[in-house]
Amino acid sequence: MSAGADKRVVVLAGDGIGPEVVAEARAVVDAAAARVGLRVCYDEQLIGGVAIDATGEALPERTLDACRDADAVLLGAVGGPKWDDPNAPVRPEQGLLGLRKGLGLFANLRPVRAHPALLDASPLRPERLSGVDLLVVRELTGGIYFGTPRLLEAVPGGGTRALDTMVYTDAEVRRVVALACRLAAGRRGRVTSVDKANVLESSRLWRRVATEVAAAHPAVELDHLLVDAAAMRLITSAAGFDVVVTSNMFGDILTDEASVLTGSIGMLPSASLGARGPGLYEPIHGSAPDIAGRGLANPLGAILSAAMMLRHSLDCPAGAALIERAVDDCVQAGARTADLGGSLGTAEMGAAVREALARVPAQ
Incomplete structure (x- = not known):
């Protein structure tokens, strides 16, 4: 240079x-x-x-x-x-x-790679870690962390109730999934979109938009996975993941879980990127x-x-x-x-x- x-x-x-x-x-x-x-x-x-x-x-x-x-x-x-x-x-x-x-940072990139020399540092068996090299793309600006929190005092029968809203727009989903597809095109060409579409309306929107975006990237293969199944697969067969794209809270939790694959959370870097700047x-x-x-x-x-x-x-x-x-x-x-x-x-x-x-x- x-x-x-x-x-x-x-x-x-x-x-x-x-x-x-x-x-x-x-x-x-x-x-x-x-x-x-x-x-x-x-x-x-x-x-x-x-x-x-x-x-x-x-x-x-x-x-x-x-x-x-x-x-x-x-x-x-x-x-x-x-x-x-x-x-x-x-x-x-x-x-x-x-x-x-x-x-204006909307995407957090967290690569997770199991170093061959550190397989014994993980609590998982080495054969579960062989070949693990994945990238989690976590949405940063929407979801429950940026919803409207309210503490409701007047609950019938007494007591209190807390409420946090989980909101996503199609534009927020579209830009982060498009980034995940571009990154996957330079890797192994597979994107796994993680949601909770069987329960959450915001996740049903996420899944629909992710499918639309992936259709514009024919070189990339997209699959969908519920977050609980994704949490299990990170432990049992993480080598099957290439690029994982998911919402703010799900990405936060899954990447901390993924730290056990590397032997220590101290090994994991991240980058947060926006459209510019x-x-x-x-x-x-x-x-x-x-x-x-x-x-x-x-x-x-x-x-x-x-x-x-x-x-x-x-x-x-x-x-x-x-x-x-x-x-x-x-x-x-x-x-x-x-x-x-x-x-x-x-x-x-x-x-x-x-x-x-x-x-x-x-x-």
Whole structure:
């Protein structure tokens, strides 16, 4: 890649282990960038609990403005016990939801691949994991997380009742399924749309629109699966999936379940993309307050998220490939953090990736 204008990345380290894993991701990006002639500059901003403490807001306007002007956003994690009151008017998670909305991010990409060297780290039998290489595309702007919540006090006979609405429009479904079909065309050509169409009206709309969209992509094979059956198949026969597209809540739950396929949730990266503008890149794990500040967190999810950032937002697929190859090589060589049964700390694992990256032959 030839040298050009600097790529600007907003860094939102956030809470808990976020600053620790993001620091290693940045160091790996810099190492890869040096190999391919990419120039990256960073702008650190606040989000989540640390933003609440500093400004009273989970997503300060300054942070959102900086993200809108960037080429990409790299996020660590938000939340922790300090801000864990569910009745608090301002919560760290509001910062993440606000950022997705403010940047127009409608699709969350979560690749799940069982590394051959880590099959023993999973609680599942190795034969159930062989060949697992799937991509979950989760819709981000609709569904129950963005419905209208109401707490109804006056219930006949006493007591209370809570209600959350699950709303989808055909346009929201259409754009995320179309993205899933485009991504599948570059993989193995299969899309599984996951819904609950036997019960939910919003899922019946989802299924109808998904069928219409797939018809415009004849090179892609579409099948439908109820979410409970999908949850079972992720454990029993995950290698049969290629691209899975699903709604906001279902995708949230299924991808956390899928983390057992890789041996640790610390291994899983993600990218959130919109129709235009910067993408948001973050590991799918939380802030892990029990190990925060102790240098024990697995940084590979953040490092692989940074690789996705290079590929999807910084126009640097060669740098992404270098990072992914380096992660594969160091894991194959036995590098393990505690969550994978090893003894390396966060910084040591990051150093192992950078050392492996330096040995990857130039393409």
